[in-house]
Amino acid sequence: MSTYGTRLLSKGMQGADVEELQIRLAGFRGTLPDGEFGPGTELQVAKFQVDVMGRSAPSGIADSSTLKAIDSFADQFLIDFSRLKCRCGMCDGFGQGKFRGKYLGNRKTEEFHLYEYPGIHRMLLWAVRAAHFYMPKHPFTFSSGYRCSVNNQQNHRNTTNHCGKAVDLDIKPKPGETRQDDVLKCREVRGKLVELSNAQIGWEARNRKSLEPDSMAPTWVHYDVRSYEAKYLDDRYFCKDLVTLNARTPILF
Numbered sequence: 394m395s396t397y398g399t400r401l402l403s404k405g406m407q408g409a410d411v412e413e414l415q416i417r418l419a420g421f422r423g424t425l426p427d428g429e430f431g432p433g434t435e436l437q438v439a440k441f442q443v444d445v446m447g448r449s450a451p452s453g454i455a456d457s458s459t460l461k462a463i464d465s466f467a468d469q470f471l472i473d474f475s476r477l478k479c480r481c482g483m484c485d486g487f488g489q490g491k492f493r494g495k496y497l498g499n500r501k502t503e504e505f506h507l508y509e510y511p512g513i514h515r516m517l518l519w520a521v522r523a524a525h526f527y528m529p530k531h532p533f534t535f536s537s538g539y540r541c542s543v544n545n546q547q548n549h550r551n552t553t554n555h556c557g558k559a560v561d562l563d564i565k566p567k568p569g570e571t572r573q574d575d576v577l578k579c580r581e582v583r584g585k586l587v588e589l590s591n592a593q594i595g596w597e598a599r600n601r602k603s604l605e606p607d608s609m610a611p612t613w614v615h616y617d618v619r620s621y622e623a624k625y626l627d628d629r630y631f632c633k634d635l636v637t638l639n640a641r642t643p644i645l646f
């Protein structure tokens with residue numbers, strides 16, 4: 394009934410298509426995929442209309458031209474899944490679905506959840522698109538994507554974020570740039586993602602995209618969805634390829 398692309402979306406509406414809109418606009422202020430079109434979603438739509446579509450009087454209503462502009466935005470910022478795949482040589486690139494509900498040590502929080510999620514969270518990748526859009530001067534590449542339990546073992550690592558909930562962005566240095574230049578650029582990027590995409594540095598607030606502080610990630614930008622509640626980390630939010638990330642459906646109204 395509420396297939397994305399079959400109706401205009403505005404404040405007060407709800408449904409699977411609203412959820413899909415919230416996912417796609419994850420990098421524009423950002424909210425949760427709760428399927429309720431409230432003031433947060435309206436703000437997201439308005440930001441997209443001003444920043445991407447260049448509208449001076451945004452309506453905050455996801456009309457057909459807005460949905461089409463979101464499709465074009467996706468096509469402009471393709472995500473290179475070959476760079477996101479796990480390099481362990483044992484899994485298909487996105488883990489083997491092992492360890493759901495298993496935790497490292499005694500604390501049953503997402504930080505220690507060992508589950509190999511089935512791909513990378515779609516909201517995170519849509520948010521990366523916005524990072525590309527807002528910061529064209531920084532040629533981002535993925536320096537780290539999926540790292541399954543085998544990969545962790547191979548590298549004597551015990552962190553679990555990169556089992557689908559995190560990506561690392563690296564900025565290619567320009568000739569003559571020092572490590573300190575890189576550190577400053579990464580700081581600037583974090584500031585922009587807090588300002589424009591509603592991310593946080595650290596993990597204290599729930600349901601916000603997170604960035605590792607520069608004490609942990611000085612010369613790269615680690616971006617993750619670890620602080621999302623379990624219901625927003627459901628398997629259906631994860632993708633292994635561009636087609637599933639885009640979930641393209643025709644705009645029919």
Ligand SMILES: [Zn+2]
Pocket residue numbers: 479480481482483484485486487488540541542543544
């Ligand atoms: Zn692997």
Ligand SMILES: [Zn+2]
Pocket residue numbers: 537555559560561615616
């Ligand atoms: Zn990382």
